[in-house]
Amino acid sequence: MSFKEVDTIAFDDQKPGTAGLRKSVKRFQTPHYLENFVQSVFDAVPALKGDTLVLGGDGRFYNREAAASIIRMAHANGVQRVVVGQGALLSTPAAAHLIAQEQATGGFLLTASHNPGGPDGDFGIKFNVAGGGQASAELTDRIHAISQAIERYWISELSLPSLDETGQHEIDGMVLDVVDPVSAHADLLEAQFDFPRIRQWLSEKPERFVFDALHAITGPYAREIFCRRLGAPMASVLNSQPKDDFGGGHPDPNPHDAAGFVQGFRKTSGAELGAASDGDGDRNMILGPHRMVSPCDSLAVIAANHDCIPALAGNLKGVARSMPTSRALDEVARSLEIPCHETPTGWRFFASLLEGGHIRLCGEESFGTSSDHVREKDGLWAVLAWMQMMAARGLSVDELLEAHWRRFGRHYFVRHDFALNSEQGEAVIQYLGKQADQGHPDTESPGHLMDRFHYTDPVSGHRVENQGIRLSCPDGARVVFRLSGTGTKGATLRIYLEQPVPADGDWRRDRQTVLAPLAQKAAEVAGLKSLAGRETADVII
Numbered sequence: 001m002s003f004k005e006v007d008t009i010a011f012d013d014q015k016p017g018t019a020g021l022r023k024s025v026k027r028f029q030t031p032h033y034l035e036n037f038v039q040s041v042f043d044a045v046p047a048l049k050g051d052t053l054v055l056g057g058d059g060r061f062y063n064r065e066a067a068a069s070i071i072r073m074a075h076a077n078g079v080q081r082v083v084v085g086q087g088a089l090l091s092t093p094a095a096a097h098l099i100a101q102e103q104a105t106g107g108f109l110l111t112a113s114h115n116p117g118g119p120d121g122d123f124g125i126k127f128n129v130a131g132g133g134q135a136s137a138e139l140t141d142r143i144h145a146i147s148q149a150i151e152r153y154w155i156s157e158l159s160l161p162s163l164d165e166t167g168q169h170e171i172d173g174m175v176l177d178v179v180d181p182v183s184a185h186a187d188l189l190e191a192q193f194d195f196p197r198i199r200q201w202l203s204e205k206p207e208r209f210v211f212d213a214l215h216a217i218t219g220p221y222a223r224e225i226f227c228r229r230l231g232a233p234m235a236s237v238l239n240s241q242p243k244d245d246f247g248g249g250h251p252d253p254n255p256h257d258a259a260g261f262v263q264g265f266r267k268t269s270g271a272e273l274g275a276a277s278d279g280d281g282d283r284n285m286i287l288g289p290h291r292m293v294s295p296c297d298s299l300a301v302i303a304a305n306h307d308c309i310p311a312l313a314g315n316l317k318g319v320a321r322s323m324p325t326s327r328a329l330d331e332v333a334r335s336l337e338i339p340c341h342e343t344p345t346g347w348r349f350f351a352s353l354l355e356g357g358h359i360r361l362c363g364e365e366s367f368g369t370s371s372d373h374v375r376e377k378d379g380l381w382a383v384l385a386w387m388q389m390m391a392a393r394g395l396s397v398d399e400l401l402e403a404h405w406r407r408f409g410r411h412y413f414v415r416h417d418f419a420l421n422s423e424q425g426e427a428v429i430q431y432l433g434k435q436a437d438q439g440h441p442d443t444e445s446p447g448h449l450m451d452r453f454h455y456t457d458p459v460s461g462h463r464v465e466n467q468g469i470r471l472s473c474p475d476g477a478r479v480v481f482r483l484s485g486t487g488t489k490g491a492t493l494r495i496y497l498e499q500p501v502p503a504d505g506d507w508r509r510d511r512q513t514v515l516a517p518l519a520q521k522a523a524e525v526a527g528l529k530s531l532a533g534r535e536t537a538d539v540i541i
Contacts, residue, residue, distance in 0.1 A: 003076040003156050008032045013146040014040070016140050018346040020126020022112045025062050028123045032153070038108070039153035040071055040146040041127045042077040049078035049107045054099045054128075056090025056181060057110025058217040058280040060117035064088050066110050068160055068387045075174045076154035082174065085181030086196040087457055088163050089242070091217045091281030092377035093370070094185035096132030101184060111280035114252035118245030133351025135377035137464055186224045192311040192373055193384050194392075199230050201391035206231075208272040211383065212238045212261040215247035218277040220382055230387075233514070251278050253285035253367055253379070254541050255292050262287060272396055273386060277379035280526060283367040284379035286386050288397025293386075296326035296413045299363035301404050302385050303332040305306065308392040309385055312371060320353055322346075322364035323453050323468055324480040324496040326411040328468060329363075335408070344455050344467035345482065351375040356459035365415060365496065410507035411500050412514045416522075416537035417484075418493040424532040425483050425491025431527050432469045432481050441525045447451075447474035450525075471525060479522045495522050495537070512540075 011030075014021060014037050021037055028034050042048055053074050057063045066089035074082050081103050090098065092109055099107045112124030127135050127143070135143070161169050163178065169176045202209060209232055213219035219240035226232040239247060240263070250257040253276035265274035265287055274287035286293040293301075303319055306312040320341035321329045333340035341359060343349035350362040354372050363369035368377035369385075389400060420428070435442045436450040449472045456463045468482035477499045484492035497515045501507050528534045 003154050006032070006035070006153050006155060008036055008153055010148050010150050011036060012148070015144045017178050019113065019134060020109070020111075020124050022115060022122055022124035025119055025121055025123045025194035028062060028066070029447050032068055034069060034125070034153065035073065035153045036150050037125060037143075037147055038073050039077075040143045040150055041108075042073070043146050044143045045106060045127070048074075050080050052081040052102055052104040053079045053081060054083045054090075054095055054102060054104045054107030055110075056088060056095050056107075058091070059087070059089050059242040059244060060112065060123060060246070060279065061098065061121065062123050063110050063244065064163070066123070067163065069155070070108055071160060071176065072156045072158045073154065075156040075158050075172065079174060080090050081177065083177045083179055084163060084255050086164065086166050086178055087181070090181045091185065091221060093282055093374045093376045093381070094181055094221070096128060096374040096376040097185050097188055098179075099130065100133040103130075107250060107311050109280070113280050114250075114257075114278040114283060115525070116246065118248070119278065121245065124148070128376070131351075131375055133355060134346070134348035136348055136352070136460065136462070138462060151246055182220050182224050185221065185354045186229065188373060189225060189381060189384060190229060192309065192371070192381065193388050194310055195230060197391050198384070198387045198409075202230055202244075205270065205272070206233050206236070207270040209272050209387070210236050210238065210265055210268060210271050212258065212276040213240045213275075214249060214251045214253065214258065214276060214278065215239045215241060215243040216241055216251045216277065216279045217283070218281040218380060221281065225380060225384075233475070244427075246279060253278050253283050255285070256330065256539050256541055258285065262292065266362055273390060275383040275386070276385075278367070280379040281379050284369060284382040285367055286382070286397065288401070290398055291401070293397060293401065294326070294413050295363065295365050295367045295369065295405070296321075296411060297401060298382065299325070299361070300328035300332050300408070301400055302369065302382075302389070303329055303336070303361055303409070304404055305389045305393065305400070308389050311373065316360055318353070318359040320350055320359045320362040320482065321483055323470075324415075324482065325363065325365040326409070326413040326498045327478075327500070328411040330406040341458075344453065344464055347377055347459065351454070352457050352459045358458065405507040406503060409503040409505065411498055413496070413498050414511055414515050414519075415541045416495040416497070416519060417539040417541070418495070418528065418532065418534055419538045420491045420493055420532050420534070422491050425493055427531045428493055428526050428528065429469070429481070429483060431531060433466075435525070436469045441471060443524055445521070445525070448472065471522070477518055479518060479525070481522075481526060493526075495519075495526065497522060523533060
């Protein structure tokens with residue numbers, strides 16, 4: 001079989017964000033754009049030659065075309081075996097598990113996570129390393145450096161078999177394995193939890209659970225796990241057919257983008273637990289009849305009730321949260337006398353701690369929670385954790401939360417997102433950075449302290465700088481400022497507000513009311529009105 005060496009020129013916008021390279025579909029359809037980035041990975045990871053590569057994605061528009069190109073490039077770059085999900089589909093946590101299970105050198109995950117799909121939407125690609133975790137900052141930097149100097153890539157003229165049927169194919173010295181994308185991950189999750197107990201809980205009141213797959217990748221996984229293995233009615237899994245445009249919706253499981261599901265769930269008679277996942281299956285939203293569970297609280301409640309989860313019971317040796325995530329988890333870790341690590345945003349930092357054996361549970365405020373069963377966040381794992389806690393404790397969502405606050409206090413938390421242009425975003429961050437370097441805000445704020453967050457990985461020793469700016473208040477409240485790394489245009493400024501209240505305080509108040517004064521202080525400190533002409537957030541979560 002002949003390989004083609006294709007001359008190319010570098011693109012100046014291929015620096016990956018916190019979870020891979022995300023751009024518009026149209027940008028990825030630019031001739032050579034996808035291939036340049038993929039070749040940069042092959043050049044940065046020479047161990048892929050002669051070894052195994054995993055491939056799959058969330059099914060968004062351009063997924064199949066990208067998968068076919070990557071298989072042909074893998075062949076041309078000497079990969080011995082490619083394991084691809086049927087239909088070129090794999091959820092992100094399932095792909096991470098498959099990389100570990102197949103002892104692959106790594107895998108390409110075709111996803112833009114929670115970003116919109118369709119021909120006018122976004123596409124993304126990221127490389128996960130051996131073991132299933134996201135590429136390290138060092139490897140990401142190396143890939144980017146190669147992409148800026150690339151002059152050629154290799155691709156074969158391989159005729160591919162259908163990816164819609166499982167089976168093994170040998171093609172000109174390379175093995176192509178098309179595998180069921182669901183079963184192995186469902187088996188893994190079943191091994192983490194007490195499925196007979198959850199099945200009994202569901203059978204007592206079949207209408208108590210509703211899950212919205214948002215026409216994204218978790219539909220087939222949800223049908224297999226919740227319906228076939230746990231006995232929930234098929235009607236309890238909504239929008240279960242994956243679509244390349246996510247049904248025209250926004251596949252982000254939060255109360256803003258999934259507002260229709262939230263409203264519908266609250267009108268559903270008898271529903272006690274509502275849940276949703278995102279485009280690639282790594283995020284989760286947990287709902288009770290009267291409130292959404294903050295992802296920060298969700299992580300802390302799971303940690304406090306980890307003895308309900310068979311895979312974690314008796315061995316929660318350490319936990320971690322991203323820096324912007326509230327410190328509710330810290331209180332639980334303190335009571336359990338275990339370490340609580342604070343990392344930058346980005347799951348690769350958790351993956352390093354997981355690989356190093358430092359933690360068994362981790363999560364972030366952006367609706368991501370997982371354990372050490374995979375090296376990615378896992379939306380369905382989090383949903384099953386809440387099912388397990390409710391079944392074991394005999395408590396509702398509200399009762400679990402209130403019992404937690406009664407014991408540990410409450411950390412009121414909210415995130416304000418401001419959609420700015422790139423110049424405005426940079427101006428705000430520079431202004432905040434100058435204040436952080438002085439150690440205090442440039443306003444009349446006695447006792448308020450500001451700093452930049454830096455992090456040294458305790459496993460690799462690698463240090464990363466400027467991972468957000470923190471404002472600490474005398475009463476224990478905290479504000480975090482950072483630019484999002486998941487957008488494809490402009491700049492999203494994220495402001496995280498946190499106000500702790502002790503267990504004997506008033507933790508029944510409306511969170512927006514509690515946090516309103518802190519939000520005003522944050523806007524003043526950031527100079528939003530003068531630098532960006534803004535006072536009100538575009539999205540509040």
